[in-house]
Amino acid sequence: GRVTGVHGEILEPSGAARGEASSRVAVGSFEASGAAIVVTTGGIGGNHTTVRQQWPDGRAPRTMLSGVPASVDGEFLAAAARAGGRLINGDRMWHYPEGIRNHSPVWPQHGIRILPGPSSLWLDASGQMLPAPLFPGFDSLGALRHILGTGHEHSWFVLNRTIARKEFALSGSEQNPDLTGKDLRLLASRLGPGNDSPLQRFLDRGVDFLQADTPAGLAAAMNSLTGLPLVDPAGLDRLIRSRDRQFDSGLGKDPQLAAIRAARRFTTDKVMRVAPPHRMLDPRHGPLLAVRLSVLTRKSLGGLHTDLQSRVLDGAGQPVPGLFAAGEAAGFGGGGIHGYRALEGTFLGGCLFSGRSAGRAAASAV
Template identity: 40%
Template sequence: MATKKYDVIIIGAGIAGLVAAFESLNLGKTVLIIERNTKEHLGGLAKLSFGGMALVGTPLQRRLGIKDSPAIALDDWYSFADFGTQDVLPKQWAEQYVNESAEQVYHWLLGLDLKFFPVVNWVERGQYKRGNSVPRYHVLWGTGYRLVERFEELLKNHPNQARLSYLFEHKVSDLIQENGKIVGCIAEQENTGQKDLSFFAEQVVVATGGITGCLDKVRENWYKPWGQAPKEMLNGSHPFADGLVHDAVSRHGGNVTHLDKMWNYAAGIPNPKPQFEAQGLSLIPCKSALWLDHTGRRIGPEPMVTGFDTNELCRRISQLDKPYTWQLLNWRIAAKELAVSGSEHNPMIRDRKLFSFLKEVLLGNHRLVRQLQKESDHFIVASDLRELVNQMNHLNGDHAIDYEVLKNEVTQFDDVIRRGKGLWNDDQLRRIQHARGWRSDRVRTCKPKPILDPSAGPLIAIKLRLITRKSLGGIQTDLQSRVLNTLGAPITGLYAIGEAAGFGGGGASGFKSLEGTFLSGCILTARAAAKSIGVGV
């Protein structure tokens, strides 16, 4: 019986894989997508994402009076990335990103009937080094859920849909190489355990995500200058993002780089409804909350405030005595500032309910606060500070937090606020004021008011851990998304896209991301691969 051969095999059905499939069908190619998960999880992490993208020089920025350009963005990128002298390809991908994100992502998605919410957020502003000089964070109306849903529709209704095949619940364990060319891959069926299934194609595209779904690999590749990885971490990725195909690429001569560069988050809580071990939810922590260590002391001397340097927050937390921290706040702050990253906990944006979304923004997202209070034991609500401390210690099963210590910390902060705006000699308050200076952040950041103010209660404490998310390193590729060997030459027949390629070049973001470079990085690298396949490069 003859073995069917495809023009393109795509390993992984995340957004990078779906975009590559769409563009390949546009070229008239026959395509096989092999996905390890079930059909219901088509789209991978993208479907669960908030849908934010860092885009440069868009009409939306110009309408909001934001003066941006590829030159400004590249300067910001280099500041955060801290590239080394050997990072030639990551630098090339960074330059390609800032030059092409408006046309190849923003306008392209608009042309596919996707829309962006009419505000641009300002994230990763930088702390010790400059981050985003201007707001660039564009949010898809409908979140990443709508992005995946739209590409499902595009593939299902494509004129060349008959040329597309899916194979779900199959784990690719190796590649097939003949005469120096990758000609296919080997997989096994996840449920039956049937192994050594061979699939052949002219071109193989790796779109499997990164390594941060495997906590053992995260610890193994932890950035050495930071010391040992925290003993406790949450998984904000998926167990199938385990680097299995990275290893296969290495065995066949591909160069895998910068796996110690990761984009993790500082504010994770255990998922109240986990689908796998150690699954977490990534909170967008409140700027107006006090960030405390395990004893209830404010982390310092420089206070921790989100929105400026996520990587630095992770570094500082990883070097504390205990692998967890606390945020202390009140209901007023939580209702205005707290969010959970992703589509699941943002149903008003995900389902494109504009009136309901605006109502939550203006009146406070009390729905989310009540949901977390009900579902999470790491989200503690109490009527007074002593009761709060008792519950915090009860959750830990110890007496690490002393009531008088915590009372002193929050009272000192509240006293500074009461002195008045002209006397706010506290760096956290300075950063809050800076954030409130931009219109879209002002509506999501509280005007400073004492935390212990009875009218702003009840009080809330949230126990947080580091949560994994994205690999910034990966399989090294050129600007056509072709996989390169250790000598820098393309491996014929093999491509890598999205997170598997470190979003281009094996590490396009360098040490730190400007945030929002992931979904758009998947799109750019996937489109580059398809273009290269189309011209036979």
């Protein structure tokens, strides 16, 4: 359903009710009526038209996957703006370069984000390694900017089965039945070798997943998937063998191998997230895998301008009577409580905190 008023009618904050019911409550008259609206409709990631309009340098990718449901469309943000609320920081968004097409989509263009450990080779569309320190899982925004700067929109993880099993987590409640279902037995199974069922489904059915026994075979599959002869088989072979030589000698100065060794000094990462270093071409760890990655829309750090009580402000910095906003609709409570370059995973806290402020302020207002 859509946002409804206290009498159940569908509301536009401009004052007009939609549909057949007449509006008895509108934002402009909330103060007088003693009612309040708290806008918590999320960001804009489900609306690619708006995402494109707000893309920082105007050069959004032609193809994007949706990392949020279509209902997260920003429609109500526009309506709140028509009621006087000021929209700010629209170009502050977090979209991810590690998106894969969901084999069983829940919403249109449904993409899943891979939360990667550090061991995969990350290659651009033409098979060149992303420069240090753009290793998997290190700097999503930096990697996104670099990839789009190559003139292509996709990139690749190249790895093997051992790395995939240990290091690929998939973002999303349906991809993590142990956490979603609070199932401790299933959670513990993440540590065992059988922990690959959601991942296995992608290996079996995901259109972006390719397997081969040799680098040349993998390059051929990559070129066939995109229909573009961009990945040089000999070049990919050299890249993988050069990584393996660095591992063999133990002396190489490859910054990614150094980062992997550093990550394994942290016990949780060692147990849960980082595969023991090994030769990528070791057949015991095969087959080789390539995963085509696409841009995935996700978080909006812009939104309705609010103060510390989550009151929506107008262009003059004055509260719009009766109108509050929280969560992503308010740019995580004020343009991103933790800042644009916030630590991954800290966004939800700002949503909850601004929701608490909004709830308290709205309760005192009515």
